[in-house]
Amino acid sequence: MDPNRPAELSWRLSSHPITLLCFLAFRMSSLLVYLFGLLFTGNFVLIFIITILLLAVDFYYLKNIAGRRLVGLRWWNEVNPQTGDSHWVFESSDPSTKTINATDSRFFWLALYAQPLLWVGLAIVAIFRFEFIWLTLVVIALSLTVTNTLAFSRCDKFSQASNLAGSALSGGGLAGNVVTGMLSRLFARG
Amino acid sequence: MASSSNPYEHYNSPHVEDDGDLIDPDDANLDDLDDPLQHTTTQSSRAPLTGNITSSQSYLTSRIPGEDRRASGNTIDESVWETLRRDLLAVWSKMREVLYPKYLFGGSMLDNTTSIRGAYANLREAGLQGAREELVGLAGRAMDADNLLAGGGMSEGLKDWDLWGPLVFCLLLSLLLSFRALEEQKSLVFSGVFAMVWIGEAVVTMQIKLLGGNISFAQSVCIIGYTLFPLVIAALLSALGIPTIPRIPVYLFLIAWSLAAGISILGGSGVVKNRLGIAVYPLLVFYLALGCLCFIS
Numbered sequence: 490m491d492p493n494r495p496a497e498l499s500w501r502l503s504s505h506p507i508t509l510l511c512f513l514a515f516r517m518s519s520l521l522v523y524l525f526g527l528l529f530t531g532n533f534v535l536i537f538i539i540t541i542l543l544l545a546v547d548f549y550y551l552k553n554i555a556g557r558r559l560v561g562l563r564w565w566n567e568v569n570p571q572t573g574d575s576h577w578v579f580e581s582s583d584p585s586t587k588t589i590n591a592t593d594s595r596f597f598w599l600a601l602y603a604q605p606l607l608w609v610g611l612a613i614v615a616i617f618r619f620e621f622i623w624l625t626l627v628v629i630a631l632s633l634t635v636t637n638t639l640a641f642s643r644c645d646k647f648s649q650a651s652n653l654a655g656s657a658l659s660g661g662g663l664a665g666n667v668v669t670g671m672l673s674r675l676f677a678r679g
Numbered sequence: 680m681a682s683s684s685n686p687y688e689h690y691n692s693p694h695v696e697d698d699g700d701l702i703d704p705d706d707a708n709l710d711d712l713d714d715p716l717q718h719t720t721t722q723s724s725r726a727p728l729t730g731n732i733t734s735s736q737s738y739l740t741s742r743i744p745g746e747d748r749r750a751s752g753n754t755i756d757e758s759v760w761e762t763l764r765r766d767l768l769a770v771w772s773k774m775r776e777v778l779y780p781k782y783l784f785g786g787s788m789l790d791n792t793t794s795i796r797g798a799y800a801n802l803r804e805a806g807l808q809g810a811r812e813e814l815v816g817l818a819g820r821a822m823d824a825d826n827l828l829a830g831g832g833m834s835e836g837l838k839d840w841d842l843w844g845p846l847v848f849c850l851l852l853s854l855l856l857s858f859r860a861l862e863e864q865k866s867l868v869f870s871g872v873f874a875m876v877w878i879g880e881a882v883v884t885m886q887i888k889l890l891g892g893n894i895s896f897a898q899s900v901c902i903i904g905y906t907l908f909p910l911v912i913a914a915l916l917s918a919l920g921i922p923t924i925p926r927i928p929v930y931l932f933l934i935a936w937s938l939a940a941g942i943s944i945l946g947g948s949g950v951v952k953n954r955l956g957i958a959v960y961p962l963l964v965f966y967l968a969l970g971c972l973c974f975i976s
Contacts, residue, residue, distance in 0.1 A: 554759055
């Protein structure tokens with residue numbers, strides 16, 4: 490596939506369409522249930538459980554399946570059984586063996602960064618409406634999504650740095666922080 | 680026409696800068712000239728590249744300690760089913776440790792058989808002297824529960840922690856306990872139990888960490904979350920509405936089961952040597968509190 494082809498946000502261009510659609514569905518469903526669940530049932534407990542389970546499934550799917558298949562990144566935690574110290578490992582696939590579809594990666598990073606921002610917005614809404622029971626749910630959602638976002642951008646930094654160092658490109662593509670990294674992901678390289 | 684006398688009258692002479700530093704003087708020798716090699720290395724792509732790599736770790740992400748690794752390719756390209764199967768098996772292996780607390784029931788037996796076999800080997804080798812030492816050692820092991828528990832290494836299933844067990848059991852516990860609550864108190868009971876379970880897990884974990892246990896925070900939360908399984912049965916029995924009198928022995932048994940699983944996993948992994956009692960006491964309080972909640976609901 491031509492790497493310079495513009496990345497359009499169309500799932501038909503994806504090389505893993507099922508993975509991508511499942512990923513987007515899980516990402517959006519927790520937000521939708523949180524926002525509109527109470528229109529269909531007045532049961533707080535039911536909405537709470539469904540939202541938490543959807544968030545957990547989304548976390549798992551993004552961490553273990555979508556990140557690996559869409560952008561070739563993965564992270565996990567290892568525990569040293571002797572000392573009990575935990576140790577984070579960030580893994581990225583070898584670019585010579587695995588090519589990353591531009592559409593996939595653009596969808597991935599867009600969804601990855603948009604989700605925590607949306608939950609921050611909902612947290613502000615919950616604070617101003619004094620709905621502290623819902624705020625606990627938003628805090629859980631934020632901690633799950635922010636963990637994934639930080640871990641994947643940490644993963645991606647290593648992947649980008651070693652790819653660029655290997656091919657000795659000019660340093661312009663190396664973004665200085667998360668925001669510019671994200672912007673360059675979304676708009677420049679897609 | 681006066682103007683035609685000078686055809687270059689309207690010619691704007693180009694502004695020429697002083698190009699003394701652009702054109703080298705004729706009498707310059709090699710030392711006066713710019714070294715093109717030195718000049719380009721300071722501005723070539725290599726120097727800012729290396730500078731950028733160190734600074735490309737932004738403040739947020741560089742704060743995350745950890746190891747970067749290039750994927751080996753054997754598991755980063757595996758199919759979805761393999762990933763799911765491996766994680767489900769990991770969850771099941773943790774469940775098995777809770778269902779059958781092996782360091783209390785099976786582990787001590789297994790220890791004894793191996794040491795009896797060892798004793799037999801010693802007997803043949805060293806005769807009476809060795810046998811006596813072995814017997815003393817066996818008796819000492821049996822008396823010292825701490826030592827017995829600390830003998831085993833951390834089991835495979837607990838090295839890689841996950842939060843599925845804590846999440847699912849916590850949700851089930853809160854849900855089942857809120858079934859019997861009054862209609863207007865349901866959400867209050869649910870969120871109360873939910874918060875209590877997570878705060879309780881955090882407090883017990885903090886206490887183990889402060890006692891110097893060699894276990895990570897998430898790992899301990901994982902273990903305590905999985906050992907809530909017997910209490911989920913208690914909550915289920917409450918939701919089904921069994922009468923009060925049979926509840927007492929059944930719930931005491933279930934709390935004891937939770938505690939046995941907790942002690943066996945935490946102790947069996949050698950978390951806190953010689954201070955097992957003080958480490959698991961808050962665990963007992965935690966299980967008792969949840970058991971009482973099941974009892975009165």
